Amino acid sequence: MATTPRGGGTAQRPNGASQNKICQFKLVLLGESAVGKSSLVLRFVKGQFHEYQESTIGAAFLTQTLCIDDTAVKFEIWDTAGQERYHSLAPMYYRGAQAAIVVYDIQNQDSFQRAKTWVKELQRQASPNIVIALAGNKADLSNSRVVEYEEAKQYAEENGLLFMETSAKTAMNVNDIFLAIAKKLPKNDGAGNQGSGQGRRLAEVEQNRQTNNCCK
């Protein structure tokens, strides 16, 4: 195995606790290129930050497990490529996803607009119950902020999104945003298994893998 992320294969258990429930969720990161999607994932999964984080081509996959009360929530994370041209690949990753983090860079107005477009697309085409979080990343650079916190907050509220400003660099709110998503996801049997399942080969493939089955 290459890198087994902290808690990668099996869920972490609090000291001595006996068999917990394990839920698996598919989560996708979307957003303009260079807003810090890969950096957020890297921070969440490995606790690291690379200044020269490589750009993402296609998509990358990582997993990480969080514990909430007696439930281990395992995220299967698809980190996608941000360049608009890779857009056509995106449905392959968000179909059947139970959660999405749409990321923008607080220093870049265009990336915020792009985030809104992603939200619309998800609302239209992803699973109807998908939990969407909006992350205003690079909050450590608030000196050069152009997207106001309030503006984004209001937009998030209007659209029923979770919202946080994050910084992959300082780790601010990184775990928190994943935790907030984990809390919001349904953890009862059979929940979150309403992937669109329409026609697409890949989408079907995803379902065959049964990653959507929560709490096996």
Next chain:
Amino acid sequence: MSPCVTKVNSNLAAVTFFAKTHAGDVCGSNGLPLTPNSIAILGRAQYLKTIEHPNLCEYLDIIRGKHERTIIVSEYAGAPLDEKIKICNDVKTILRIFYQVAEGLNEINDHGFACHNLEPSNILLDSQNNVKLFNYGLFYMTKQGEYVSFPIGNIRYLPPERLLGSQNNIKSDVWSLGMIIAELFLECQFWSSLKISNIIRKILSLSNVSKVFEKIAREHNCFEKYDNLNSDVRELIERCLSTSISSRPMPNDIINNKLFQENIETYAYKAPPKPEQLLLRCPLKQVYYLWQLAGGDVQTELKKEGLIRSEAPILSMPKIVCLNGKIGGSKRSQSHLADNRIVILRLNNLVERLRKVPSMAYFPLIHSPKFAVHYGAGMEQLPLVIRERDTEYQFYRVMLFSRMLKGYPFTRDMIIKEAQIDIPPLLRGAVWACLLDVIEDGSYERIDKVTPTSTDRQIEVDIPRCHQYDELLSSPEGHRKLKRLLKAWVASHPQYVYWQGLDSLTAPFLYLNFNNEERAFLSLYKFIPKYLHWFFLKDNSAVIKEYLCKFSQLTAYHEPVLAKHLNSISFIPELFAIPWFLTMFSHVFPLHKIIHLWDKLMLGDNSYPLFIGISVLKQLKSTLMSSGFNECILLFSDLPDIVMETCVVESQKMYSVTPKSICYRKNVLHEVDPGEFDISDISLSELQGEVSPRISANDLIDLIFNGKDAVVILDLRGSLEFSRMRVAGSINIPFTTVLLGDTRLESLGVPNLESILADKIVVIVSVVHENAVLFSKFLIDCGVSRVCVLHQGFNILHAVVPSVLVST
């Protein structure tokens, strides 16, 4: 003054200094750490390596040490003027120095920068009293001194305007030259006993003097000597020392002065006799490269001479650290002070290592088979890493390839043949360009690389993420170059667009041709149509889908068991292989691995990368076979150590035993039109429906006649038709008798089938294509390798002449 530490017959030397450190952990406006100044210097200084001029020492290398230490390796030919001053007392010699320094400055000026570091210790004189300027690029490489904390240039020779902060004017160097020549003529060093502050005062006080030379001569009681000088000479020096910059001559004006031109032979550069040591006749870059291979290490040499001193780390601990990150109280370490000593790099080891090399080897006669001696023969068997580090072997390779490169493009075939053995790292950039059919023609210069375009933002965010562990690529100069290359590529391909990943693809070419952007560009320009035809179309999905589908087919062909497993866990190439192929692995491997991979890739055709992909899978086979989807995809999100040499060997093996038509793709640059017996035009949906590749009739026939039993033909037609007409030696398995659900070879009822099929190319022949496809899937499920389906089925064979069919 720079005392020479060691004196042997070597013309390689090193100097070292420290770049300015950035205070604390300050970040740039993007929140990311600032590029260390030593890296910025490293990037800028690369350009100096391209300067070749008889009056300038050649720059050879720039090395970064610890704590922002920067080491410059350069030619050092002869002895410095300040040591030879005694013998430079005749007018002829002095004028010769005057003239040749001006030649050197003129060249520097032509390259668009200024020296600002001219002083006697940086003027070297060889046995013929030819001048070579040394360390003339310090001001340039440090970006006008911005990257270092010490002042550049010896105060004594600086003109007033430099002391007042003006810079970048070659005429300031002309003043320095005037001062040096004035000292030589007056045979004294000016203001030798004065403190620096007083010297500065003296120079500034010259600002409103009209005849500086005369004034200085009087001041030093040398007016008589001044007065006795030839008036033309006196006047020229006086002009060089004019305080008004505009009345100073340009270096070129000095060169063209009739004083010199009337007697040019006396003053012009005279090539010294060729050194007896053949090694020393080789280009210095080669000598330096071999010197390193022979164990030479610049840092060790500097340590030996005490220029790099290691101190107990505790001594450099700060006494106070403020909360804002400022540190204080630590004594400035002595070892961090500028030290202008010059360390000669001794060649003894190298000479010893190459002692047994016959003289003939220096002059490979590539066109005279009669004399052809294959030096280094037998070493091909050694692992590549050993060959690349062997001094003698690299010597032979470098000599041979340099000779062949001179004859390019006429020697292209020869270069290809030799490159199949290996490519000497020193010449890799040039050799790749030959393999890619690059002809440098100045076209790069004419491409618009500046006009803003809509892709600029993407390029700008990608460059700082592209192979930034590499010093060159992470330097500001590297960023600028990569940007120019990418913009040039986009500008010259209106039919294509910038896809993220093109940056990674360009990086190896830039890395190898850092000082030859045109070659880097043309290499990329040729590389893409050869291996990535149509990949950079705005809508490339059909192209990529076809590619990935072919990849799956070839995986099934060579690794059926693995393919079956991956298929069963839905581990499809779309999820992991796009970055592999779109960037020809340059996004997934570090540069040192890519280079060895591409050495071989360049020798193969557009199908070669597919085999690289398979050999990567193969290397991870045991892990993949025992893993589920998540583990597999995680494995590829962070590609573990792939042994490149194994990967290369494996891919070459597969590449060479796979019939060409098996790799057929529609979306490649087809140079010849397909014939009746070739494969042409398979639609994407057809392709996606087939697990096994097709083989062309041409390739099948070739296998039958020349394949030495490499092929087994399984004929799916009914037994009656089979008995009437068939390929000799083929096996009849009527499709109607096959139980597709029972995936065991035994179920086919052919005795010993498994051993018959082993190590063979298994060609399925049928009249109903769908049956052949189903049967190929059946065979793969049974674990049979090298299964393919005859394109156009049995009937195409009727048309083949001479016939391959037999009848009863």
